Amino acid sequence: MAGEFTLRPSVSGLPAYVPGASGDDPSIYKLSSNEVPSPPAPAVLAAISDVAAEANRYPEMYGDTLCHALAQRHGLSEGNLIIGNGSVSLLELILRAAVTTGDEVVYSWRSFEAYPILVQVTGATSVQVPNTPTGEHDFEAMAAAITERTKIVMVCTPNNPTSQAATHSQIGAFLDRVPSNVLVVLDEAYAHFDRTEEKVDSLALLGGGEARANLIVLRTFSKAYGMAGLRVGYAMGPSGLMSQLRSASTPFGVNAVAGRAALAALESEDYTDEVVEAVIAERARVTAELRAQGWDVGEPQGNFYWLPIGERSHAYAAEALASGFTARPFPEGVRVTIGEPEANDLALALAATWARDLGLTPVHPD
């Protein structure tokens, strides 16, 4: 008897994928996936329909045109960039290329839910360092968690789901402490929304691409550019490393529609700025109201806020759905995206009920 076909234990041991609350009901506002509420720029929509008629053709194998445009925008060389089917696919590529059974990947927790899954599939071990009580990365503890087995440290700023951002000097000091044989992957999915005074300047840290041999920065078109459904992200780092990663990547990894749409998005900077500013204005309105209700939300720097209510987050999400919007519950709290003003008002109404029930008293910013 040969027995049954099985996948590797690290894969068969993964929890089954449970889809989030459905966004298919048009009467329910979707505040559970950190999407922006606006459609992509008009030029992006035009690019999508233009390229449709050429869908019989393969796109560029590694997206050289988009890499070139991104390099120009960021003051890098094309060789410092790779693009992928969303930045999550680039993180998967990096992990697949860098780690295997016995290696450790250090990251703050709670952070992006994709991290533990992607690490587990490789067979490597996640080392999760608890966030500070205010939802920030604990860089001291993260540095201390690095061992001889550590190959990669993930840093997410602003952090999903707590929405707190690290400062430039925090990241700089952390990079100086990380051994040169450990790769730091800086996930900046929400960089556009970060308005901290000392915002991380990752391009300065990359120093033209070659300043640090062990730093990769991830960005995405999914959030500020409103292109989550198209799937494009990019990674920036030293050309030697990027060249090897490119060789290990899926050829034609970004489809023609997404690639051309991303080019058009880069040329629609004013539109993107307007979308981002609208989100930030709503975020200011919503967080002021939440503080007045008694919630301590810190200074959210993503397009979402975090209510640290522990396991009650599941009850919160169920009530959210009943009141007309989706929210994303985690064991430590609930994450709510800044969406349309009407959706944010619904979310504020639910937050007010909970604040009363929890006996919260107004938080005054200092």
Ligand SMILES: *Cc1c(COP(=O)(O)O)cnc(C)c1O
């Ligand atoms: C949304 C998000 C991404 C983007 O993922 P894509 O694959 O580019 O859509 C990456 N990192 C974090 C932390 C995110 O929240």
